Amino acid sequence: MAFSTAAQVRTRFDLKSASLSVVAVLLKTTDAAQFAAELAERVADAPGFFDNDPVLIDLALVREAEESIDFAAIVAVLREHRTLPVAVRGGSPAQMDAARAVGLAAVPDAPAARAETAAAPEQEPEPDPEAQVQVQEVIREVVHEVEVVREVPVAGPGTMVIDKPLRSGQQVYARGCDLVVLAMVSFGAEVIADGNIHVYAPLRGRAIAGARGNTEARIFSTCMEPQLVSIAGIYRTTETALPDEVAGRPAQVRLEGEKLFIEPLRNPVRINPREIQ
Secondary structure (H helix, E strand, O other): OOOOHHHHHHOOOOOOOOOOOOEEEEOOOOOHHHHHHHHHHHOOOOOOOOOOEEEEEEOHHHOOOOOOOOHHHHHHHHHHOOEEEEEEEOOOHHHHHHHHHOOOEEOOOOOHHHHHHHOOOOOOOOOOHHHHHHHHHHHHHHHHHHOOOOOOOOOOOOEEEEOOOEOOOOEEEEOOOEEEEOOOEOOOOEEEEOOOEEEEEEEOOEEEEOOOOOOOOOEEEEEEOOOEEEEOOEEEEOOOOOOOOOOOOOEEEEEEOOEEEEEEOOOOOOOOHHHOO
16 A cells, blocks of 8 residues: 655654753843853863853843843854853843844743642642642643743652763753762763762762752762862862862862862761760
């Protein structure tokens, strides 16, 4: 039996939903030259920090600005630093139109009603187990639909655990929780968490904690040898050698103000139970 050409074409691809990890660039100025200078200074110590990462330009802080934004210049600067500007959000109607004119996709905020759907109701009687499963499934579906557009905070597991080594090029993102890795994170691999990151093995790749702005997040490793560490957007590369007291040793990374501190983890004090009165 012969099939039509249209039927054959329809079988040559599938349409599926997908999520995309992007780097959000939050503009604080409408001056493209000032943005270019500050970005160059920011990545001067890490020329390989970006690796053709897709970028979302967030205009929330300049939405009310009267000055126009030269999006062509902004896009050119971002591309010079090996990023791929793909979308824009949070701007005024005029700003969004100007961004679309240079080929950026306008990403709208998620409808408020959808966010309310994801929030848990207060003071509700405890449902039966079957009902709980159904509610959890619906929440996951709603977040999946909007996660590329807007991050919707929902209750979830407190920790993601990875028990296999991460090779170069692999990436793990613990959205809304801590990340625990029980095996080596190789050079070129990347671990990201909205909370803390614990690596009970050599950490040799990139570790990004507090990915959505949690300044209290920390990074722990039993063998601190990272390619890059970052907390809430403040980062440090190992082009500057780590001090001997932390290099290759148990250590933690924490953020204080806008400065990262890498400190050794001291051995815990062992207490003899017989000494406890």
